[in-house]
Amino acid sequence: MSPTERPVILAVDDEPENLDLLERTLGLDYDVRVAHSGAEALEILGQLTDVALIITDQRMPGMTGTEFLSKARLRRADAVRMIVTGYTSPADLIDAINSSNVFRFVTKPWDIDHMLSMVRRALRIYEAGGGDLLDEVTGLPNRRLLRRELDREVARTARTPRPLALKAIRVDGYADYAASRGPIAAEMLLTALADSLRAALRQVDVLGVHGDGVFLAVLPECAASDPVSDRIVAAARSRVAVREALEGFPALRISVDEARMPEQGTSVRDLLQALALES
Structure with a gap:
């Protein structure tokens, strides 16, 4: 074209x-x-x-x-x-x-x-x-596309005084849950969680899959006072499939970590390292 x-x-x-x-x-x-x-x-x-x-x-x-x-x-x-x-x-x-x-x-x-x-x-x-x-389980941007979107947002933020936040949303215990409950239950959990995350985030935010049981949200112009993490966890627990998985498998939990630009760094690598997503 x-x-x-x-x-x-x-x-x-x-x-x-x-x-x-x-x-x-x-x-x-x-x-x-x-x-x-x-x-x-x-x-x-x-x-x-x-x-x-x-x-x-x-x-x-x-x-x-x-x-x-x-x-x-x-x-x-x-x-x-x-x-x-x-x-x-x-x-x-x-x-x-x-x-x-x-x-x-x-x-x-x-x-x-x-x-x-x-x-x-x-x-x-x-x-x-x-x-x-796109990720074949959730339909979200996969790690490769997510990195491109992240590069774009970091470059844009570097040109302005506006803040940028990254949220790593982890399904702790996901590998054990998938091994115990099987692939269908694991996929239903991830699709329900992805759906809840979409609902909790803004249209300008970018949400993607960074790895097995790990989502990454890129939030431009997100103030430090914005309770996004609380909103994410509440939205996840509001989904029946997620709530039933958490209640039925005690080792499973949803955790949210944050890295902010420029506080934790001014490059993509700095931010991903702050989230323990890159060595």
């Missing part, structure tokens, strides 16, 4: 009014193509040379959004993938993330500003290398 071309977004939904809303919301800045079914969308994908983002409804006749995205991933692995849905169960969430590496679930009815923010973030991922820069 050349700098003068608008990013192509493929929107898929069997309800015309939903497609119309997406076109009106995104059409001014992006080249929005629409399809009324998964089968039609696959045909369109075969005709296009460049698709940056795919936004699909989950419940459609003939082919669900999850099924469509798993097929679309084979044709356009670099396209970032989002699902819009009015209903999701934990099993649906895990299936979608594992089969098609979904970047975001957006619940109906969606807020226009929130949708625009998610689309902008999805397109940054596409420009950085595509949907395969």
Whole structure:
């Protein structure tokens, strides 16, 4: 895609009014193509040379959004993938993330500003290398993409007097929990925790996976007085899957550590070392 071309977004939904809303919301800045079914969308994908983002409804006749995205991933692995849905169960969430590496679930009815923010973030991922820069369990940015976002925020903060905070959210005892309860339970815990962290953080914050059972949040312009850590722990415990895991496995706990720029350093390495995430 050349700098003068608008990013192509493929929107898929069997309800015309939903497609119309997406076109009106995104059409001014992006080249929005629409399809009324998964089968039609696959045909369109075969005709296009460049698709940056795919936004699909989950419940459609003939082919669900999850099924469509798993097929679309084979044709356009670099396209970032989002699902819009009015209903999701934990099993649906895990299936979608594992089969098609979904970047975001957006619940109906969606807020226009929130949708625009998610689309902008999805397109940054596409420009950085595509949907395969996402963690396959949670759909969050993986360590490689997270490092790029962190480099960008540290460079931006260095040019301004505004603060920057990093939060390392650890699932202490995760390896033992996964070995004891099995991979499905471990994945359900991580997806529920990732969902709770998204809800606790702001749209401008960057959340990603730094390692097994370790999340990293990058919080620009976050004041030292902001009780983010308390909010994170409270949000995590509010999720049934997380709360049941914590109560049923005493060795499991959620811990949050913080590093601030410039107090703990002025480079990415300084900050990660302060969090014991880099030697």
